[in-house]
Amino acid sequence: MTAITRDEVAHLARLSRLALDESELDTLAAQLGDILTAVAKVQEVAKGDIPPSSHALPLTNVYRPDEARPCLTPEQALAGAPAVEEQRFRVPRILGEEE
Amino acid sequence: MSDVISLTAADLGAAIGAGEVSSEEATTAYLDRVSSVDGEIGAFLHVDRDVALAQARAVDARRAAGEELGPLAGVPVAHKDVFSTTDMPTTAASKILEGWRPPYDATVTARLREAGLVILGKTNMDEFAMGSSTENSAYQVTRNPWDTDRIPGGSSGGSSAAVAAFEVPLATGTDTGGSIRQPAAVCGLVGAKPTYGGSSRYGVIAFASSLDTPGPFARNVLDAALLHEAFSGHDPRDSTSIDAPVPPVVDAARLGDVEGLRVGVVKELDSDGFQPGVRQRFHETLELLESLGAKIVELSCPSFDAALSAYYLIAPSECSSNLARFDAMRYGLRVGDDGTRSAEEVMSLTRAEGFGAEVKRRIILGTYALSSGYYDAYYGSAQQVRTLIKRDFDAAFENVDVLVSPTTPTTAFPIGERSEDPMAMYLADLCTIPSNLAGNASLSVPCGLAPEDGLPVGFQIMAPPLADDRTYRVAAAVERTLSERDGALLSRSPYAVQG
Numbered sequence: 001m002t003a004i005t006r007d008e009v010a011h012l013a014r015l016s017r018l019a020l021d022e023s024e025l026d027t028l029a030a031q032l033g034d035i036l037t038a039v040a041k042v043q044e045v046a047k048g049d050i051p052p053s054s055h056a057l058p059l060t061n062v063y064r065p066d067e068a069r070p071c072l073t074p075e076q077a078l079a080g081a082p083a084v085e086e087q088r089f090r091v092p093r094i095l096g097e098e099e
Numbered sequence: 100m101s102d103v104i105s106l107t108a109a110d111l112g113a114a115i116g117a118g119e120v121s122s123e124e125a126t127t128a129y130l131d132r133v134s135s136v137d138g139e140i141g142a143f144l145h146v147d148r149d150v151a152l153a154q155a156r157a158v159d160a161r162r163a164a165g166e167e168l169g170p171l172a173g174v175p176v177a178h179k180d181v182f183s184t185t186d187m188p189t190t191a192a193s194k195i196l197e198g199w200r201p202p203y204d205a206t207v208t209a210r211l212r213e214a215g216l217v218i219l220g221k222t223n224m225d226e227f228a229m230g231s232s233t234e235n236s237a238y239q240v241t242r243n244p245w246d247t248d249r250i251p252g253g254s255s256g257g258s259s260a261a262v263a264a265f266e267v268p269l270a271t272g273t274d275t276g277g278s279i280r281q282p283a284a285v286c287g288l289v290g291a292k293p294t295y296g297g298s299s300r301y302g303v304i305a306f307a308s309s310l311d312t313p314g315p316f317a318r319n320v321l322d323a324a325l326l327h328e329a330f331s332g333h334d335p336r337d338s339t340s341i342d343a344p345v346p347p348v349v350d351a352a353r354l355g356d357v358e359g360l361r362v363g364v365v366k367e368l369d370s371d372g373f374q375p376g377v378r379q380r381f382h383e384t385l386e387l388l389e390s391l392g393a394k395i396v397e398l399s400c401p402s403f404d405a406a407l408s409a410y411y412l413i414a415p416s417e418c419s420s421n422l423a424r425f426d427a428m429r430y431g432l433r434v435g436d437d438g439t440r441s442a443e444e445v446m447s448l449t450r451a452e453g454f455g456a457e458v459k460r461r462i463i464l465g466t467y468a469l470s471s472g473y474y475d476a477y478y479g480s481a482q483q484v485r486t487l488i489k490r491d492f493d494a495a496f497e498n499v500d501v502l503v504s505p506t507t508p509t510t511a512f513p514i515g516e517r518s519e520d521p522m523a524m525y526l527a528d529l530c531t532i533p534s535n536l537a538g539n540a541s542l543s544v545p546c547g548l549a550p551e552d553g554l555p556v557g558f559q560i561m562a563p564p565l566a567d568d569r570t571y572r573v574a575a576a577v578e579r580t581l582s583e584r585d586g587a588l589l590s591r592s593p594y595a596v597q598g
Contacts, residue, residue, distance in 0.1 A: 018451050055339070
C-alpha cells in the first residue's frame with residue numbers, strides 16, 4: 001500500500017501550478033494512494049536489465065530545410081490572447097515586489 | 100430524406116458523384132437529423148449550419164467545374180473537438196479553451212477538406228481525451244443511442260454517439276488508450292486505431308504524444324477504411340509520422356477473405372472476469388472465423404497483465420508535461436488577473452478553475468511519477484514494461500497474422516456508475532491499451548449483442564505496425580458473415596434509420 005500524504009499532494013500541486021482547495025487535496029491524497037498501489041505492478045514485472053522504451057517505434061530526428069517561410073501574422077498570433085498591449089501578450093507581473 | 104441517411108458513406112459518396120443527390124441536399128438531411136435527435140443524445144458541442152452548408156456548396160461547385168474528387172467528396176463527417184479547426188471553436192471539451200479558435204487547421208482537418216468531406220460540427224469528448232465514458236466533458240453528457248441511460252464510451256464518445264444515432268455517417272476520433280475502439284465497441288460501430296505514426300498528430304491537442312493516434316468511426320468496415328485512407332499518410336509537420344504509403348485498407352475491406360489466416364487468441368485478454376455475454380459473442384466469432392478457413396491458435400502475452408499499470412503511469416506523465424502549455428498567458432482562459440497577483444498565482448488559479456477533476460488527477464499523478472526519487476520506480480519501470488509488451492507482440496506475430504480479443508470487458512455501463520471510482524473507469528481500457536503502448540494497428544468491429552442486456556459487443560483485431568489492412572480484412576469477413584445471417588447490427592438500434 002502506497003500512502004500519499006496531504007502535504008505531498010500540496011507540494012505536487014505547487015509544482016504543477018494548480019491552486020487546489022482543501023477538499024481537493026484530501027480527495028486526491030486518497031485516490032493517488034489507491035492508484036499508485038494498483039500501478040506498482042510495473043515494479044514486479046520490470047526486473048533485471050530491460051531497456052526502457054519511450055516510444056513504440058524507433059525515432060530519428062527530423063529536420064526541415066532552413067528556409068524562411070510565411071508564418072502567423074501578429075493579429076493571428078494574438079487573436080486568442082487573454083490580454084494584448086502594443087501588439088504583445090500582456091501578462092501579470094513576473095517579479096516579486098522586493099526583486 | 101431518410102433515404103440519404105440510411106445510405107452507407109460509400110454509397111452516398113457514389114450517389115453524389117453520379118449527380119443523383121447533391122452534397123447540399125445530403126448535408127441538409129443530416130443537419131435536420133442532428134436538429135431532431137441531438138437534444139436527446141448530446142453528441143455535438145458545436146454545429147454551425149451555415150458553415151456546413153457553405154462547405155457542401157463548395158464541393159458541389161468543385162464537381163460542377165469538372166474537378167476529379169475522391170470517393171467521400173460531399174459526404175458529411177463529425178470531427179472530434181480535439182482537432183484544430185480555423186472555422187469552428189476547438190475546446191477539447193475543457194473550460195480552459197472555451198470559445199478558442201485555432202489559427203491553423205490540423206493536418207487531419209486539412210485532408211478532410213481536400214477530400215471534399217463536409218465537417219458537420221465538433222463532437223463532445225472526455226476533457227483532453229482523458230476518460231472512457233465522455234462524462235469528463237466540461238460541457239455536457241452524451242448518451243448511448245442503444246440505451247440513453249448508458250455511456251457512449253470515451254474519450255471519443257460524441258463521435259461514436261453521433262454515428263450510432265445516424266446524425267452523421269462518419270466521424271473522427273483519437274485513440275490514446277482505446278478512445279476510438281472502446282466507444283465504437285459499446286455503440287455497435289467500426290472504429291480503428293491506425294499504426295502509431297500512420298495518421299498525423301499535427302494540430303491535435305496533445306494528451307500523451309507517444310500514444311495519441313487519430314482514426315475513423317463508421318457504421319461499416321468499408322466506410323471506416325475509406326475515411327482512414329482519406330486522412331492518413333505521411334506528414335512532414337509531425338516528427339513521428341511514418342514516411343510510408345498508407346496500407347491498402349480499402350482493398351482489404353472489399354476483400355474480407357480470411358482463408359488460411361492465422362488468428363491468435365490472447366489468453367491474457369480473455370478473462371473469466373469479463374461479462375459472460377461479451378465472452379460468448381467473442382467465442383462465437385472465433386468459431387465463425389474458423390468456419391471461414393482461418394486457423395485459430397491460443398497464445399500467451401504474459402506482460403499484457405501489466406499493460407494497464409504501465410499506461411496509467413506513462414499517459415499521465417506525458418500529460419503533465421503536455422498540459423503545462425495551458426499557462427493563461429498566450430491563449431485560453433485567464434482567471435484572477437486583478438493587477439495585484441503575480442503571473443504564477445494567475446497561472447495556478449486559472450489551471451485550478453479551467454481543468455476538471457480527472458485532468459487534475461492525471462497531472463498530479465504524472466508529476467509524482469516524474470519526480471526525482473520516484474522516476475525510476477514508476478516512469479522508468481513503466482517504460483521497461485513497454486519494452487516487454489512490444490517483445491510479446493513481436494514474438495506472437497512470428498506465429499500468427501493477427502491477434503484478437505474482446506474490445507472491452509463489458510458492454511456500455513450506466514452513466515454515473517464509475518465516475519467516482521477512477522480505477523474502475525480505467526479497467527474499460529484493459530484490452531485496448533497494449534496496442535497503444537506497442538504502436539501496432541488495431542480495430543474494433545461489432546460481433547453481436549450481449550444476450551443479457553441486448554447491447555453491442557466489440558471484437559478487437561490487432562496487427563503488426565503498418566499491417567492495418569489485415570485488421571480490415573478480418574473485420575470485413577466478420578461483418579459480412581454476421582450481416583448475412585442477422586441483418587445489419589445497427590438496424591436493431593432504437594435510433595436506426597431504415598431506407
